[in-house]
Amino acid sequence: xxxxxxxxxxxxxxxxxxxxxxxxxxxxxxxxxxxxxxxxxxxxxxxxxxxxxxxxxxxxxxxxxxxxxxxxxxxxxxxxxxxxxxxxxxxxxxxxxxxxxxxxxxxxxxxxx
Amino acid sequence: xxxxxxxxxxxxxxxxxxxxxxxxxxxxxxxxxxxxxxxxxxxxxxxxxxxxxxxxxxxxxxxxxxxxxxxxxxxxxxxxxxxxxxxxxxxxxxxxxxxxxxxxxxxxxxx
Numbered sequence: 462x463x464x465x466x467x468x469x470x471x472x473x474x475x476x477x478x479x480x481x482x483x484x485x486x487x488x489x490x491x492x493x494x495x496x497x498x499x500x501x502x503x504x505x506x507x508x509x510x511x512x513x514x515x516x517x518x519x520x521x522x523x524x525x526x527x528x529x530x531x532x533x534x535x536x537x538x539x540x541x542x543x544x545x546x547x548x549x550x551x552x553x554x555x556x557x558x559x560x561x562x563x564x565x566x567x568x569x570x571x572x573x574x
Numbered sequence: 575x576x577x578x579x580x581x582x583x584x585x586x587x588x589x590x591x592x593x594x595x596x597x598x599x600x601x602x603x604x605x606x607x608x609x610x611x612x613x614x615x616x617x618x619x620x621x622x623x624x625x626x627x628x629x630x631x632x633x634x635x636x637x638x639x640x641x642x643x644x645x646x647x648x649x650x651x652x653x654x655x656x657x658x659x660x661x662x663x664x665x666x667x668x669x670x671x672x673x674x675x676x677x678x679x680x681x682x683x684x685x
Contacts, residue, residue, distance in 0.1 A: 494672070503676070503677045506672055509671060509672055520575075551617055559606050565618045
């Protein structure tokens with residue numbers, strides 16, 4: 462199916478483990494984003510990518526790593542998960558500049574014990 | 575960091591009431607404004623992208639207006655229904671790579 466998908470949808474892990482959240486879009490959008498949803502903070506941008514092999518930090522990048530070797534995929538890795546990274550993570554994509562609609566994936570609920 | 579503010583933070587209305595809420599942003603940074611509808615346990619869904627001063631957009635019972643000179647946008651919902659219960663987000667594009675989101679207005683419509 463066309464669109465933007467995330468996997469897994471739910472994940473429970475332990476402190477110190479490495480976790481990778483996957484994001485895949487079928488539109489060939491240039492821009493992709495990772496956000497986290499936190500109570501009292503709304504949506505906060507972790508990392509974004511303007512094109513394959515181009516990534517940049519957002520508001521809260523510490524503890525996260527991203528890569529974008531292919532236009533359609535934008536994985537987010539927590540190198541050593543901490544309890545403070547328990548959150549709902551949303552991937553989003555946009556065809557180009559900010560006059561274009563930005564589409565969000567369904568989200569991944571991550572719990573770090 | 576741009577300051578995008580939404581008010582009120584939350585709003586309770588009765589079914590059938592019409593309601594509106596505000597998104598304020600620095601007018602000097604304006605290039606586009608996005609509105610999203612975000613239901614609990616789902617992902618944000620785009621409603622409108624607005625770029626021109628005086629712009630008015632409509633989708634069903636939901637409409638939005640834009641004043642770029644004074645830096646605000648209003649979202650109106652006519653005849654609110656329980657299914658309109660959601661958080662409504664606005665986001666400013668300032669010609670950079672990212673959108674700056676407001677904190678959202680949480681709307682609860684009582685049957």
